[in-house]
Amino acid sequence: MNRITLNRIKDKGFLVTGIISTFIGLVLLLIFMADIFIEGAPRISWKFIVSLPSRIPERAGIYTAMMGSVWVLILTTIISFPIGVSAGIYLEEYAKQGRLSRLLEVNISNLAGVPSIIYGLLGLEIFARVMRLGSSVLAGSITLALLILPIIIVATRESIKAVPQSIRDASYALGASKWQTIYRQVLPASFGGILTGVILALSRAVGEAAPLIVVGALAYVPFAPRSPLDDFSILPIQIFNWISRPQHGFIVNAAAAIIILLIITFAMNGIAIYLRSRWQKRVSW
Numbered sequence: 334m335n336r337i338t339l340n341r342i343k344d345k346g347f348l349v350t351g352i353i354s355t356f357i358g359l360v361l362l363l364i365f366m367a368d369i370f371i372e373g374a375p376r377i378s379w380k381f382i383v384s385l386p387s388r389i390p391e392r393a394g395i396y397t398a399m400m401g402s403v404w405v406l407i408l409t410t411i412i413s414f415p416i417g418v419s420a421g422i423y424l425e426e427y428a429k430q431g432r433l434s435r436l437l438e439v440n441i442s443n444l445a446g447v448p449s450i451i452y453g454l455l456g457l458e459i460f461a462r463v464m465r466l467g468s469s470v471l472a473g474s475i476t477l478a479l480l481i482l483p484i485i486i487v488a489t490r491e492s493i494k495a496v497p498q499s500i501r502d503a504s505y506a507l508g509a510s511k512w513q514t515i516y517r518q519v520l521p522a523s524f525g526g527i528l529t530g531v532i533l534a535l536s537r538a539v540g541e542a543a544p545l546i547v548v549g550a551l552a553y554v555p556f557a558p559r560s561p562l563d564d565f566s567i568l569p570i571q572i573f574n575w576i577s578r579p580q581h582g583f584i585v586n587a588a589a590a591i592i593i594l595l596i597i598t599f600a601m602n603g604i605a606i607y608l609r610s611r612w613q614k615r616v617s618w
Contacts, residue, residue, distance in 0.1 A: 370588075376585050395586075397557045400558060408470060413534070421489025424437065425494060449543050468549025468551065470562070529605045532601050
């Protein structure tokens with residue numbers, strides 16, 4: 334049996350192993366999700382969404398955690414979107430190719446793989462203590478903005494890179510400056526891909542709990558935040574708090590909150606897929 338035959342057998346073995354592993358993973362995931370939906374779906378109601386936290390499972394709701402997640406998501410978007418997109422534009426269109434730019438590219442790619450707990454420690458030291466923001470919505474939002482910035486920068490660069498060079502050349506031939514070309518031609522053509530990357534990054538931020546726990550997000554907050562400097566909680570932390578309770582009613586509440594969090598995440602990912610599809614069709618034209 335020659336080496337080529339052995340390699341083919343190994344490739345088939347890896348392929349079969351991968352298919353079996355994927356199938357087992359999907360089955361386990363479906364069982365897990367089915368159990369959550371069976372347990373939590375009857376609990377979901379408008380009263381559950383607008384009710385405040387309570388020590389009685391039947392009266393407890395997700396209003397404060399939901400509003401905290403909304404505040405964090407909005408502030409994170411406001412902070413990360415302009416900075417990430419601007420950095421991506423600069424690195425792709427203006428930065429000179431050299432040792433420094435290559436070092437920045439490598440570090441940005443590496444930052445996307447840093448564990449989120451590290452960003453939490455950074456946010457605790459700089460934003461909560463040095464800047465004296467405490468365990469506020471603003472401190473948590475800045476921390477999450479740092480977490481997703483590498484993803485937004487990479488998505489922006491890839492979207493701009495996908496714009497055909499002929500569009501730039503045509504704009505320059507008509508007398509447009511570099512910024513006019515970027516603002517009027519490149520950004521409109523790449524905005525769908527940029528927005529897709531931003532939404533996918535935010536969908537990751539919605540489910541993050543570790544960095545916000547380190548920053549100081551509370552497991553129990555009896556009120557919804559009304560300003561960026563208020564204390565807050567978010568849905569993942571509320572779910573963790575309920576799961577740690579011994580009463581079965583809180584387990585049901587946690588399952589219902591997980592369903593709502595999954596709906597939010599799937600909706601954001603669906604919007605991102607739709608925008609990416611429209612952008613690809615537009616570029617292909």
